[in-house]
Amino acid sequence: MQKVDFDQVQESLYFEELPNGLSVYVLPKKGFFKTYATFTTKYGSIDNGFQVPGKEKHQVPDGIAHFLEHKMFEQSSGEDVFQEFSRQGASANAFTSFTRTAYLFSCTGQVEQNLTTLLDFVQSPYFTEQNVEKEKGIIGQEIRMYDDNPDWRVYFGLFEAMYQQHPVRIDIAGTTESIAEITRDLLYTCYETFYHPGNMVLFVVGPVDPAQIINLVRENQAGKSFPVQTEIKRFFPDEPEQAGDKLKEIEVSVGISKCMFGFKETKNRVHVTGDELLKQEMATQIVLDALLGSSSELYQSLYDDGLIDDSFGVSYTLDRGFGLSMMGGDTEDPDRLLERIKQELPRLIERGLDPDTFERIRKKKIGANLRYLNSPEWIANQFTGYRFNDADLFNLVPVLESLSLDDVNRRMREHMRWERFAVSIVRPAKD
């Protein structure tokens, strides 16, 4: 068991890699009542083309990672595992993103039993033709729910407008048609490929004794056997440099239009890892905040002109093989909003950030990081996301502190190129 101290924020992190390849992290939180644990595989909706040595190459139906996540809760006893967590006073859940599938629980007692339940249910799949069919109705309703959610539609529309080939343009849950193709055998294939302990991370945060937790996990894993982990080859189609359709427009029953826009990340900056990834992320976020955050001149002028309201926000995403900035929110007039952006942003990019703005935003980000450290959920999920990109959450503040104004201005001009600009709009349908 290794231990790393982070003196400035007064936290310590414990780590061990088990013989079967599983990485275990424990962050003790004194004074907390709740323990939060995530068991995550580096497998998400984008991993739809893969091969392991000696086996055939697979191209699987859209939405299968998410479908698999749903089916993991079923057990051979016939009881779904929620029942067991409830008996043990835990609240359990799971989520699937573009790049990860996470299983989690939180509890204020019986931590060891709950942790054992978590490890055991994720490591004992039970799929039958019958329970696979039954799930199609439930997931069908989940897809419908998102169909009626304009915030999701506008968010997702931007991925579709930017990406032409990469599977990040495919909805995480798939479609009613694509999930119809999912079978028990396909689920087992995906499970066996991606749920090997060597492809997974366990993170536990709460009022726990790290040695005790790591011992429990070590013993639990020693009692199970896994085939030798082989390298997983993941296939991604070649993605052109420029944005695809550039504009994705749909009509939904809404009271007000929603508009999101942003820049697709340049091809040679979407595979960065480690501190380089942190640096790119922080620098881009500072740029976005400085140009269009709520304390920027442009934001305020658009707000005063009634083109945006406080739903307007900015963000940056960078993960295995894709990246983009996203800006937007509700607007009365998406066309005029975009006109103003195209008019005013080039001048601001040309001028660059000034030292005062840069320092102010950096300060704000350091404070925000402290606020996030109050949240066990944030720590576990962010840490794991970075870890799958060989980066370390606890290096964020040091990287922020080492950034220079020059770095940030260079990043801005590298990222914000109009041939990679795209827009997604949801307009009110006539009801």
Added chain:
Amino acid sequence: MEYAQFDSRMIGNIRVHVCTSEKFKTTTLMAFFQQELAPEMVTKTALLPSVLQRGTASVPTTISFKRKLDDLFGAVLYGDVFKRGERHIMQFAMEIANEQYLKEAPKLLAEGIQFLSEVLLKPVLEKKAFKAAYVEAEKKNLKQKIESLKDDKIRYASFRMIEAMCKGEPFALFNHGRIEDLAKIDAENLYTYYQDVLSTCPIDFYCVGNVTVDEVMELLEKQFGGVAKAARKTIQVAPVHHPVSEERVVIERMNVKQGKLNIGCRTQTSVQDEDYPALLMFNGILGGFPHSKLFRNVREKASLAYYCSSRLESHKGLLVIQSGIEISNYEQAVNIIREQLENLRQGKIEEQELKQTKATLSNQLRSQMDRSYEMIFYHYQSVLSGMQRPLEELLEQINQVRIEEVQKMAEKVQLDTIYFLRNRGGNEDAKS
């Protein structure tokens, strides 16, 4: 381990509640103003938080206002309005870093309290009124906010059901107010109204963080000592007892793909009542968790929905069931839900369901104590209800609840309104 202990004291007629806790890396400050929930005030109250966040006398432009927050290491300021029974509550919150976790930072607590007090007490003024341009802009934003309610169909359906069920009661009002009131509101009458709020509405201040009670009291006293002198009114609320004479069915049509089914029940029970823990258990067994009857029967057994759950409006004595279903499955879903309510009335509750619900409900309550906002809300509930129920006590009461008591509660709970949001067209007319 002890749960959150608030030390409550008075500054004049303002209550202050401080919880010293070492586990957070930030300090949370919160102010609550209670107002009656009434048609003639609801929109004005709803407008205040956004107008007050546009500028103060010392940082009169919104840019300088926002940059001030950036400079306080990204302090977060937040203002909102919500309903607690027939009370309309205006809330301001500020979360600010604790400098002991930062390199070279000033005393942030004092600066935070100072700034929050300026937001509340020294707004930017123009001819003894709010700045007209800010009021007009925020009126437009509020209108947009009210109109955008329908963008989120889950929230929209939930509100429309309440509106139908509580027709004629103040609780039917939307927390963000009514569009038709906006035309009459201007910088002058809104400012006059705010002066009235400041000098008559009950105010509670909260502070949670690694602070001492004395330093917080001293800082607050300095800023709010003056305004605290005014006497405060008591907000009257209607009793929750409300027998249902006839079930109501409301169908609304819109351009949607999924039907939203919301069912409202009257629990005839309020937070102050002795059988409130039994109501918490009733809700938990019915629809609070993945082991609950609704989730198991509507989702897992019948595959009708992705979500089906229930929750309480404790201060109003309501229980609300919500689900998203295929439109043609309306009758089947309503039948299954009715069956679950009936099972509870007949006491068809397994020992296992009781045990699971006690365990998960207690876990949920204890978990709240790890988030400063929820600690504050838990405590504020006791301020509003006038009923002290420390968490230890509530946990013990939950633990004591027997199946018969849940059944007795089920007999009190009456189905009032079924609301269904469905698509346009389609021949299969949904019926109750």
